[in-house]
Amino acid sequence: MIQLAGKPFDDKESLSALNPYVSGWFTKNFTELTPPQKYAFKLISERKNVLITAPTGSGKTMSGFLSIISKLFEYSLEGKLEDRVYCIYISPLRALNNDIFRNLTRPLNEIYDMIKKEKGIDIIKNNIKQVTIGVRTGDTTQKERRDQLARPPNILVTTPESLAIILNSEKFIESFKGLEFIIIDEVHELANNKRGVHLSLSIARLKELIGKKPSTIGLSATLHPLDEAAKFLVGFTKDQPDDCVMVDASWSKKLEVKAISPVEDMIYSKEEDVERLTYDEMDRIIKSGKTTLIFTNTRSGTERVVFNLKKRFEYADADVAAHHSSLSRESRLDVEEQLKKGSLKAVVSSTSLELGVDIGNIDNVIQLGSPKSVTRAIQRIGRAGHSYKATARGEMLVLNRDDLVECTVMLDAALKRHLDSFKVPQNALDVLAQHIIGMSINRIWDVDEAFNVIRTAYPYHSLDKEDYMSVVNYLAGSYVGLESRRVYGKIWYDEKERKFGKRGKMMKVIYMLNLGTIPDEVAVSVYSKPHNKFIGSIEEEFLTKLKQGDIFTLGGKLYQFESAKGMKCYVTDAKASAPTIPPWFSEQLPLSYELANEIGQFRKGFTKVVRDYLKKSKTKDISAAREIPAPVDEYLSKLPIDQNSKHAIYGYFAEQLLYAGEVPNNELLLIESTSDPEEGKNYIVFHSLYGRRINDALSRAFGIELSEMLDTDIGVMINDNGFVLSAEDSIKINDKTIKNVIADIRNIGLENMLKSNIRRTELLRRKFRHVAARSFMILRNYKGWKITVGRQQVNSQMIFKAAEEIDPNFPIIKETYREILNDLMDMPRAQALLDNMNDGKLKYKVIRTDIPSPFSHSMITMGHADVILMKERHRYLQQLHKLVLKRISEGN
Numbered sequence: 001m002i003q004l005a006g007k008p009f010d011d012k013e014s015l016s017a018l019n020p021y022v023s024g025w026f027t028k029n030f031t032e033l034t035p036p037q038k039y040a041f042k043l044i045s046e047r048k049n050v051l052i053t054a055p056t057g058s059g060k061t062m063s064g065f066l067s068i069i070s071k072l073f074e075y076s077l078e079g080k081l082e083d084r085v086y087c088i089y090i091s092p093l094r095a096l097n098n099d100i101f102r103n104l105t106r107p108l109n110e111i112y113d114m115i116k117k118e119k120g121i122d123i124i125k126n127n128i129k130q131v132t133i134g135v136r137t138g139d140t141t142q143k144e145r146r147d148q149l150a151r152p153p154n155i156l157v158t159t160p161e162s163l164a165i166i167l168n169s170e171k172f173i174e175s176f177k178g179l180e181f182i183i184i185d186e187v188h189e190l191a192n193n194k195r196g197v198h199l200s201l202s203i204a205r206l207k208e209l210i211g212k213k214p215s216t217i218g219l220s221a222t223l224h225p226l227d228e229a230a231k232f233l234v235g236f237t238k239d240q241p242d243d244c245v246m247v248d249a250s251w252s253k254k255l256e257v258k259a260i261s262p263v264e265d266m267i268y269s270k271e272e273d274v275e276r277l278t279y280d281e282m283d284r285i286i287k288s289g290k291t292t293l294i295f296t297n298t299r300s301g302t303e304r305v306v307f308n309l310k311k312r313f314e315y316a317d318a319d320v321a322a323h324h325s326s327l328s329r330e331s332r333l334d335v336e337e338q339l340k341k342g343s344l345k346a347v348v349s350s351t352s353l354e355l356g357v358d359i360g361n362i363d364n365v366i367q368l369g370s371p372k373s374v375t376r377a378i379q380r381i382g383r384a385g386h387s388y389k390a391t392a393r394g395e396m397l398v399l400n401r402d403d404l405v406e407c408t409v410m411l412d413a414a415l416k417r418h419l420d421s422f423k424v425p426q427n428a429l430d431v432l433a434q435h436i437i438g439m440s441i442n443r444i445w446d447v448d449e450a451f452n453v454i455r456t457a458y459p460y461h462s463l464d465k466e467d468y469m470s471v472v473n474y475l476a477g478s479y480v481g482l483e484s485r486r487v488y489g490k491i492w493y494d495e496k497e498r499k500f501g502k503r504g505k506m507m508k509v510i511y512m513l514n515l516g517t518i519p520d521e522v523a524v525s526v527y528s529k530p531h532n533k534f535i536g537s538i539e540e541e542f543l544t545k546l547k548q549g550d551i552f553t554l555g556g557k558l559y560q561f562e563s564a565k566g567m568k569c570y571v572t573d574a575k576a577s578a579p580t581i582p583p584w585f586s587e588q589l590p591l592s593y594e595l596a597n598e599i600g601q602f603r604k605g606f607t608k609v610v611r612d613y614l615k616k617s618k619t620k621d622i623s624a625a626r627e628i629p630a631p632v633d634e635y636l637s638k639l640p641i642d643q644n645s646k647h648a649i650y651g652y653f654a655e656q657l658l659y660a661g662e663v664p665n666n667e668l669l670l671i672e673s674t675s676d677p678e679e680g681k682n683y684i685v686f687h688s689l690y691g692r693r694i695n696d697a698l699s700r701a702f703g704i705e706l707s708e709m710l711d712t713d714i715g716v717m718i719n720d721n722g723f724v725l726s727a728e729d730s731i732k733i734n735d736k737t738i739k740n741v742i743a744d745i746r747n748i749g750l751e752n753m754l755k756s757n758i759r760r761t762e763l764l765r766r767k768f769r770h771v772a773a774r775s776f777m778i779l780r781n782y783k784g785w786k787i788t789v790g791r792q793q794v795n796s797q798m799i800f801k802a803a804e805e806i807d808p809n810f811p812i813i814k815e816t817y818r819e820i821l822n823d824l825m826d827m828p829r830a831q832a833l834l835d836n837m838n839d840g841k842l843k844y845k846v847i848r849t850d851i852p853s854p855f856s857h858s859m860i861t862m863g864h865a866d867v868i869l870m871k872e873r874h875r876y877l878q879q880l881h882k883l884v885l886k887r888i889s890e891g892n
Helices: 011-016 020-029 037-045 060-077 094-119 142-150 160-166 168-175 194-210 227-234 271-287 299-315 329-343 375-382 403-413 429-442 449-456 464-475 507-514 540-545 593-617 630-636 642-661 690-708 735-748 751-756 760-773 789-804 812-826 829-838 854-860 868-890
Strands: 002-004 050-053 087-090 133-136 155-158 181-184 215-219 243-249 254-260 292-295 320-322 346-349 364-368 392-398 491-493 499-502 523-528 533-539 549-554 557-566 568-573 668-675 682-687 715-719 722-727 844-846
Touching: 020 037, 020 060, 020 094, 020 403, 037 050, 037 060, 037 533, 050 060, 050 227, 060 087, 060 094, 060 181, 060 215, 087 160, 094 133, 094 155, 094 329, 133 142, 133 844, 142 168, 155 160, 155 829, 160 168, 160 194, 168 194, 168 491, 181 194, 194 449, 227 243, 254 375, 254 403, 254 642, 271 292, 271 299, 271 364, 271 789, 299 320, 299 346, 320 329, 320 735, 329 346, 375 392, 375 403, 375 499, 375 540, 375 549, 375 593, 392 403, 403 557, 403 593, 403 642, 403 854, 429 449, 429 491, 429 507, 429 812, 449 464, 449 499, 464 491, 464 812, 464 854, 523 540, 523 557, 533 540, 533 549, 540 760, 568 642, 593 630, 593 642, 630 642, 642 868, 668 854, 682 690, 682 854, 690 715, 690 722, 690 735, 690 751, 690 812, 690 829, 715 854, 722 854, 735 751, 735 829, 735 844, 760 789, 760 812, 789 812, 854 868
Parallel strands: 002 243, 050 215, 050 243, 087 155, 087 181, 133 155, 181 215, 254 392, 292 346, 292 364, 320 346, 364 392, 523 568, 668 844
Antiparallel strands: 491 499, 523 533, 549 557, 557 568, 668 682, 682 722, 715 722
16 A cells, blocks of 8 residues: 555664664764654664655655664674675666765764674674675776676665676675665656666566565655555556655755846846846845755856856856856766765756755745746755755745746645656666666566556556567567668567577677666757858757758858758758747757646636736726735735836736736637738747646647648747747637647647647657657667767668558657657647547637737747747737737727
């Protein structure tokens, strides 16, 4: 049974669950137990499976480890501590593993010193050993590996990938036979992706190899729903999750948060004033404390902020530093070390410091723009205030009105303890293929026995037998025609005996060199047609977002995407005046569905307040919105925002209501037919505030159908607040048009439409390579020779064609579509929205505007959201705004 923990145990009962030496060490070093420790010490000592969720600085690590350390010292005092692994600790971060090693070495040494001091000579006489700890990652030297094989550490600290290698290391795995505890850290970072799926299968295989189920402890920052995380943690037995106690100490730390607009007027303030006031605000916050952590969401933004802080305020290199994934490991470790020492005044990060690496005491967190999820906001702001009694202080600096509403609702949701949900990917066939190969290296398997082991892992508890057998048949080389593409069998399978095993002596080497789920990615070279002139590089992830005809900026110029081959992208000079996709689009995190829904609810509630006031006052003079009406002020004063933000939000909603008559919300999908006053381009703006993942799916379906129905070429732009369909020709639609489109989509099937749409896109080609590499259809490393990403891509495209001809439902193709439609997009929710529109549960309304309404401005100008084009975008937004105010004053 999975259940929430009841009342916490008192300190006396918790400490009595520990060995006297261990509890003595604890009381000597700590004055009291933190909230998670009041549960964990007792529960873990009783060998319960325990999931602990708690903020930074709440003693999570000690919660997970101390009862285990106590048990190991009990064995030592009894003279029964052997040279074998009793506890394995798994973290997604090597840096965190090194932290754990350092942070546990001290208590292990000090507790042993206490025992030595009391026992004296009896230590040797009674074989009272020191409890040992070791780290096993890709950085571990060969000498250290030999030493660990000769004398395995009692606590092994490792990563998911290193654990997978250990499972097929015949000699070292012998030291795991007496394993009693498994600790998985940063559960929130693993459970929602394929790296976590891979780990889940590794744990299932480990339990089978050692013939027992060790107590499993999960440590996590804030996440929801807890029972989903618990299932991921403990796995299944006979279609039922194993027992687990969930300790929810997520809210043991106080939050003090605010959304701030540095400028009084977000529309008409000069660009240089916006920039100056934003950096002034950052400087004020930095100077108010000792150390400030700043999040920017993108790597380019991180570098820009560091540069400007140093330039404007004469901070030295020793005062301000950058930290992001593109920097070398040495550079990142150096910054982390300086943070721990407290020598830096500010560190600017994209996303890399939101995980649990120990970075010392942080006084304030600044978030520039929206982090797109309540959970992520809490994780980032929670880095401030290192003790659980400290208050986590965070400010979000916001520069546009959509972001402002988003951040306001986000922080309000955080204070109300509302969280986004996560989902564990289910039945990923590429990860399954990889582990079947690993299992075949261990021994010969009965195919049904292996299936039953695999289904004990939560991500595969509902695995279909037919899908499983299709993977086995692929790995056994049963698909005739693939060998001509150098795709050879990885296992043998005897259909009559229903058994499979390893094929060939080299299979173990190939497996060890190619396992893992993180894809190889490199920069893609961009060439201009017709002369194939090299003009620069883009990230491969950005290439996956491009569709033929998309326009983007590179080197300050506009280019139209034409095609790609291998690691080369071909473009032509763009004739349009604006891009359709910003260069940071691939880095931008998608808005969570739950937060989108909360914003929709806020829109609905606040619209009523503003509408009632406007109707009562009959005012149309909201050009500056300097005076906030009393009922509006009362409503907004309950939210964590400053005065500038109140003015901006009120003005935004009042303008939309006075101009368009409607504000889209979670119960009303507004569909706006409008045109560009500058270029004469025609738009259909879907104000579908559901997040980019859902809008990606919806925009493709509506774009395809409307293009055919209206017999015109249609371009697509998407963001979290909706999507825009554009055309050179006039577009006339009404409620009946939309009703017919929805009926057509439902008749054809959303999944069929999306599969057909992405069939010839770079998105499918690149994602297929990732899936093919995970399932060993293509190899990243062969006999020690690294195969270039370009060669992998070319090989994968040839293999895709061959596999599709053999069977369109080939398991690796099937998994590619599943990953795109369910993980990258959110097709199930998109389908549910279409069903609700069809059934009348979700209202939609088509309106016609001469110029775009205020709520559509950010979507229409999205392509301008580039450093080079920001001034142009700002000018265009001001022009649109002036036209809207003019129409309002003229009575529309």
